[in-house]
Amino acid sequence: DAGVTQSPTHLIKTRGQQVTLRCSPKSGHDTVSWYQQALGQGPQFIFQYYEEEERQRGNFPDRFSGHQFPNYSSELNVNALLLGDSALYLCASSAKGGRGGEQFFGPGTRLTVL
C-alpha cells in the first residue's frame, strides 16, 4: 500500500517564475492538505482540498493556489515566486473528509527560489 507521494523531490526556480507541485494521497484517502515548512520552523497550513474544493485556507496570499482531481490527487501552484517561498512543501492526506483521524504526510518537495 503506497503512502503519500509527492513530486518532484527537489526544484530550483528563479524569482518571478511559477511552479507546480504534485501530491498523490494514500490509498483510501479523499482529503489533501498542503503545508509550507521553512528551514528550522514547523509546518504552516496553506490549504485543504476535499471533493475538489478548497475547504479551508491558512494565511497565504492568492499567489498560492491549488487543485484536486477526481482521483483525489492534488496540485499546489505558486505564481510570481519570491525568495521567501523557498521551503519544504509537505502534502498530507486523510480519510473521510478529514474526520477520519490521522493525517499522513508525504516526504515533501524542496523548493529553492534563486
Place this chain on the structure above:
Amino acid sequence: AQTVTQSQPEMSVQEAETVTLSCTYDTSESDYYLFWYKQPPSRQMILVIRQEAYKQQNATENRFSVNFQKAAKSFSLKISDSQLGDAAMYFCAYRRGGTYKYIFGTGTRLKVLA
C-alpha cells in the same frame, strides 16, 4: 488566535533513559485535538500520539505517553527507554474541532546518545 509553543529547541537523552518534551498552547476553544509528530532526518513526518481535549485520560502509545494538563494548556511528551531511532525533530500540533487546519510549534530536536 491559537498558538503552539515549544520552548526547547534541542534536547539530549542517553539511550534507554527517559526524556520529556514540552509544549504549551493557547486557545479559548473547548473542542480541540493535540498531536505529537516526529520528523526524522529523511523528512517524512509521522504521527506519534494524539489526545482529544474532552478525554481526561492521558494518551499512551507503547513507549510514548503524554501529560495533558488542560487547565494549564500544557501537553508534554514523555519517551521512555529512548532508542537511537527516536532521534528526530518532534512537533507539537493543535487542531480545533470542526476545522481542518493544524497549527504546529517550532519543534524540538531530540538527540539520543549511545
